Every structure is written in C-alpha cells, then in structure tokens.
Amino acid sequence: MTVVRHFYRGYAAGGVHSLWLPEQHQIWQRRGLHCKLAAPVVLAAAAGPALNITAAQPPLPPITAQSIDNRDILTPQQPLSQLGEDAGHSSKAYCQADNLSGLLRQFGTYQEGFDNGLQLDGLMAYYRRLGCSAEQLQDAVYSMMPPIASSSSARRAGVPGSIIGMRAQPDLELAPASGTQAGATAAPADFTFEAGAGRVVSGASNVQFSESPWQPPGGLGEQVQLAAWELLAAALAAAALAAYESRPRGWSRGDLLEVRQSNIAGRGVFARAPIATGTVLGAYPGRLRSAADMVAKCQEAPLTASYAFRTGDGRFLDPTDASGQPSPYPQPGWPWPLPMDVVLSYANEPPKGSPGTNTTVEDGPHPGDLLFVAANDIPPGAEVLIDYGMTYDRSGYDRTPPETGG
Ligand SMILES: C[S@@+](CC[C@H](N)C(=O)[O-])C[C@H]1O[C@@H](n2cnc3c(N)ncnc32)[C@H](O)[C@@H]1O
16 A cells, blocks of 8 residues: 655654555545544544644646746745745655656746746755755756766766766755655755866856767877876976985074084084073984994085084984085985075084083984073073983094185
8 A cells, every 4th residue: 555654643642653554545635524533533532632744745736838938936045935845854745856857847838948047946946955965956957958968977077068077066965855844945056067178167156058069089199298297297396305304404583592602623612591401402414324324425615514413313403515514405405495494504512621511412303303401590601501322523633624615
C-alpha cells in the first residue's frame, strides 16, 4: 500500500505518535477534508490532548503563461503561506529530476529561453521553497539543458558551447531544503554555472547561460611550452629555497653592545649599558657552511679561520667576505638583499692571566644558532669576552691582530 508522508502528531501520555496514513487521506486533504478523526489516531487522541494535524498538501501551483507573467511567484521573498505551501516535505514527486525539468522547460517555453537569470533564479528559489533539494534542482537543470556534460571527463574535454559544470552556492547547501515556517525566504544566489574553459557565466545573484568559445586542445608545441614554464617555476622555487637556506644569520643587542678598539687585540665588543646575568646578547653571525666548504674557503682566504665558529651540529658560521674579513654580505653564497649584523664576530677572548670570560656561547633552539649569553653582570664599558675553545689556532696571537691586516 502506498503511503504518503503526512505526519500526524498526537501528543498522548507525554509521547509523540507518528502515524502513516494511506494516500486517500491526501486526497481528502486536497478536498479540504482535514481528517481529524482518522481511525488509527482516535485511540491515541482519546488518551491525550487534542490531535494536531499538519497543513494539507496542496497541488503544485501550475506554471502557466499567466503565472509566469506574474512576477510574484518568482519572488523569493514571497511567504510560503501565500503559496499554500505545505512545509516539511523534501521528496515531493514534482522535485524528481524528470518532473522538475519538465516544469522548468515550461518556464523556458514561456520565456523563450533561459536568458533571464533573475527569473530563473527566482524560479529555482520557488521550487526550493516548495521542498526540492539542491541536488534535485541541480539534476533537473542538468537534464534540461542540452547538451549537458557534467562529468569530469567532459569538463576536461571542454565540449564547445556546453555547460560543463554547475555548483550550488554554499548558502543553498546550508539552507534548509524546505522552509518550515511561513515567510521563509530563499537565498538570492542559488546557482552558478561554469562554461567551457572554466568561465563562470553567472553573476553572484543571478543565473545566465551563455556559450563559451571553442578552445582547441593544445598541440605539442603548447605542451612543451607549458612544461618549460613549469620547469622554470620549479627552478625558481628551488633557487629561492637554496637562497633562504644559505642566508646570512646572526644578530646582536644593539642597545647593549658596541664595537670599538680593544686593548686585547684589534677591535672588540663592549657593553654600552649594564648587562644582567643571563641576558642573551645575540647570535653569532655568518653563513652556515659544511666542513669541506670551510676548508676550501680557508685555502682561498686564510683569515677566515680567525672568525669561523663551529656550531653544535658540526657546521661552521662564516661571517667573512671573499677576502676573509667580517662583512654584512658574507661570501660565497646565494645573493641575499639584507645586511648581516657582524658585531659579535669581533668578540675577543681574555688574555692569559686575566680574570676570564664573562659570556658563554650556547647552542640555540635552531640548528646552527650560537647564542651569546652573559655569564655574569657586565658593567658598562667592559669588554665582552668569550672562550674560543680548545681547538682554536692561537699561534698567531703574538703577531698583529687580523683587522689591521699586518
Ligand atoms: C674573532 S676575531 C676577534 C676580533 C678581532 N679582535 C678583530 O679585530 O677582528 C679573533 C682574533 O682576534 C684576536 N684575538 C682575540 N682574542 C685574543 C687574545 N686574547 N689575544 C690575542 N689575540 C686575540 C686573534 O687575532 C684572533 O684570531
């Protein structure tokens, strides 16, 4: 037996009773016979309060030339109550693709084509408010608009003049399939159509259909050209990554430190303000190099060895240019537009017999970071002194300091 999805609610003994009634009841309702005495319900009604019966299902308002001419039915803001709509149904027969596309075709006939996006938009909203889902509307339009090619293969092929893609606007998907309250309004923008070559032919608030120009598939030359561009883009990305990886690093607290002549050797780093124990004074500057690269550079520029600092992961920070002198633009390396802060590369170590260092060098959070940290309070004017380590070559300490060049 066919049943209709009319939902009778009887509130009895604190519960809600839902009963499926035969199709005959729908017919009675269409005739205005609101069947409050349906036999199966009487028993429940006897035990509970008065039975509530949902609104009767009206026949689908026909689309006629007159109704098409009447812009009211195409106005999304029209209250459902004015349409005699029975809210709450989402699978009405007329929402099925075949029926709905037929109804839409009627509209197209009256309108001599779907060239008026606003009207179609309104019609879509109208059927949606009658309970048709977004998918049903979409299926209906697909089956109505020849030649329709909704598959991804057709989308790729770019069938000329066809509507190759269609998607519901997000608000359509999110909005309820059928308003359950009188006065519900539909979203003004229900659909967007995409034509060949990915061209969107609808506006944000209406729908238009147009043919896209035929795009012949690219030949071999075009594909080679495309591959060349992709290779170039990949090469540029790789170069940018390499430049970033080899960028000069290092920084210092300019508010606490300055470089000036040292009584120990050449230039040194001095406190220009009181420095508290534990203060991070900066990170040693330079480009990160492997041991092999470092050996190669020191052969070209021996002075580099005076400034290169071994990092915790076995590489070296090299703050010098091609001649081995500290430089804001250490070389070799990928071009880098920003100057590097070289202040800490001038830090000396304490001479023999002096009180000792006042700053430690520690590994930072990132590989290659060497942080200078005040080991005790450093008064203004005092020189920042570190320990170069056991393996540092001090054989030249009796000779002229490096910065004077001899
Ligand atoms: C990292 S640089 C320090 C900056 C250097 N004073 C300058 O003017 O360029 C290291 C070099 O400084 C000199 N130096 C640093 N501490 C020294 C010390 N305690 N005694 C002698 N020379 C020192 C050595 O020539 C050493 O190779």
